Amino acid sequence: MRDDILIKAADVSIVFGGLCAVSEFSCEIVRGELVGLIGPNGAGKTTLFNILSGIYAPTTGEIRFWDRAGHSHRLGALSPARLNRVGIARTFQNIRLFGNLSVEDNVRIALHEQRNSGAIDALFRLPRFYNDEELMSEKTGSLLALFKIEGKKHELAKNLPYGDQRKLEIARALASNPSLLLLDEPAAGMNPQETEELMKLINTVRHSFNLTILLIEHDMHFVMGLCERLIVLDYGRIIANGLPRNIKRDPEVIKAYFGAAAVSG
Numbered sequence: 001m002r003d004d005i006l007i008k009a010a011d012v013s014i015v016f017g018g019l020c021a022v023s024e025f026s027c028e029i030v031r032g033e034l035v036g037l038i039g040p041n042g043a044g045k046t047t048l049f050n051i052l053s054g055i056y057a058p059t060t061g062e063i064r065f066w067d068r069a070g071h072s073h074r075l076g077a078l079s080p081a082r083l084n085r086v087g088i089a090r091t092f093q094n095i096r097l098f099g100n101l102s103v104e105d106n107v108r109i110a111l112h113e114q115r116n117s118g119a120i121d122a123l124f125r126l127p128r129f130y131n132d133e134e135l136m137s138e139k140t141g142s143l144l145a146l147f148k149i150e151g152k153k154h155e156l157a158k159n160l161p162y163g164d165q166r167k168l169e170i171a172r173a174l175a176s177n178p179s180l181l182l183l184d185e186p187a188a189g190m191n192p193q194e195t196e197e198l199m200k201l202i203n204t205v206r207h208s209f210n211l212t213i214l215l216i217e218h219d220m221h222f223v224m225g226l227c228e229r230l231i232v233l234d235y236g237r238i239i240a241n242g243l244p245r246n247i248k249r250d251p252e253v254i255k256a257y258f259g260a261a262a263v264s265g
Contacts, residue, residue, distance in 0.1 A: 001180055003058065003158075004030050004031045004032075005030060005031075006029050006030060006031045006065065006066055006179065006180060006212050007028065007029040007052075007063065007064070007065055007066075007180065007212075007214075008027075008028050008029075008032075008061075008063070008064045008122060009025055009026055009028075009061070009062075009063045010026050010061055010062050011024050011025070011026055011060065011061040011062075012026070012027070012048075012051065012058045012060070012061035012062070012063055012111065013058060013059050013060045013061055013181075013236075014037050014047060014051060014056060014058050014059045014060045014240075016256070019115065019129060020052070020236055021047040021236050022044045022048050022058075022233075023235070023236040023237045024061070024237065025044075025048065025061070025233075025236075025238060026061075026238070027236070027238065027239075027241065028213060029180075029212060030118050030212075031212050032206075032211075032212055033213075033228060033229060034202075034203075034206060034212075034213045034215075034227055034228050034229075034264070035213070035214050035215070035227060035228065035229045035230070036214075036215055036217060036223045036226070036227035036229070036231070037049075037214060037216050037220075037231050037233065038216070038217065038218075038220075038223060038230055038232055038233070039213065039233035039234050039239075039256065040219075040234060040256055040257060041230050042234050042235075043104045043233040043236065043256075044235070044236040045216045046093065046184060046185065046216065047120040047235055047236075048233070049090065049182055049184055051063065051075065051076065052075060052090075052180075052182060052214070053080055053082040053083060053084040053182060054075065054076075054078055054079055054082070054088075054089045054127045055080060055089060055257065057076035058075075059074050062074060062076075063075040063076065065083075065087075065088065066088060066215060067086045067087045067179065068179050069087075070124075073086050076252065076262055081196070084178075085115075085176075085177050087178050087179040087180060088175060088178055088179075088180045089173040089174070089176045089178035089180070089181055089182070090180065090181070090182035090183070090184065091123055091166075091169045091170055091182070091183050091184055091186060091229070092184050093171070093184045093188060093216075095166065095169055096169070097157040097158070097165060097169060097172070097176070098157060099156065099157050099158030100156060100157075100158065100209065100218060101151060101156070101157060102153065102154055102155065102156060102157070103144065103152050103153045103155055103156075103157055103168055104140055104144070104153040104154065104159050106168055106172050107139075107140045107143055107144065107172050107175050108136055108140050108175075109167070109172070109200065110172045110173070110175035110176050111139055111175050113178075113222050114135075114136075114139075114177070114256055118230070119221045121157075125178070126224050139152075139175065140153075140175070143171045143174060143175060144171060144198050146201075146204070146205070146208075147168070147170070147171045147201065148167075148168040148169070149164050149166075149167055149168060149171070153210075154263060160192070161191055163191075163194040165212060166186060166189075166198070167192065167198075167201070169249050170183070170186065170201075172206070174205060174209060177209075178209075178210070178211065178213065179211065179212060180209070180212050180213075181205075181211050181212070181213045181214075181215060182213075182214050182215070183202070183214070183215035183216070183217075184215075184216050185216055185217055185218065186202070186215060186217065187217055187219045187222045188193070188217075188218070195219060195221075195222055196247050198222075199222060199225060202215075202226060203226070213237065223244070224248065227244060228231075228243075228244075228245050229241070229242065229243060229244075230242065230244050231246045232242075232247060232250075232252075232253050233251045234252075235257040239252045239253065239256060240252055241251050
């Protein structure tokens with residue numbers, strides 16, 4: 001196997017009752033790739049994300065993830081919290097911020113695992129506590145500045161405009177220092193200008209944080225302009241996997257999105 005493989009899925013399926021939501025999914029994702037996962041509604045995309053982030057365990061098959069230290073982890077055996085600690089972070093289609101906390105505190109919460117101080121340090125206000133506080137403030141400020149929302153750090157997250165809430169959710173995911181970032185419809189609900197800005201921002205954070213990114217998105221302009229490779233699902237199965245310019249001409253993909261008449265016509 002190649003040394004630069006980050007994720008390897010082998011014959012992964014998941015069944016809910018009599019419904020097979022993902023069927024015999026197999027693929028490899030290389031470190032540093034930016035890959036789009038697309039397909040019609042109900043194709044199994046979010047279900048697959050839920051497997052990758054530890055919410056679901058596959059019924060059959062296996063997914064392996066290699067962290068930055070080269071250690072292998074079997075997805076499905078680890079909780080979402082444990083997966084986050086080994087290097088997998090995600091956002092959600094429906095934004096999940098702590099709405100009644102400040103913008104700043106939403107990011108600081110994600111930095112908790114990186115603290116070196118403990119309860120005793122905090123209780124007696126020992127130097128290690130203050131060192132941690134200073135470091136957390138610096139990291140939080142840097143992330144908010146990158147997403148151009150540092151001026152709103154004291155606002156409640158629920159009061160942010162929709163586009164800024166999307167940015168904050170990504171900033172919070174980055175705070176956990178992942179090597180794999182899963183973005184579930186990051187451009188959903190954004191206007192064209194916000195979408196263009198987000199494309200540039202994702203490219204920036206990808207290189208700045210040495211990330212591998214897998215994203216779900218229905219905006220084909222966004223996907224085609226951003227992703228290096230596309231994996232297409234239909235009824236839980238991969239029907240295409242390749243370069244965007246080839247995917248958009250693939251008869252199976254056209255059929256899945258627009259029906260058989262679009263191919264024959």
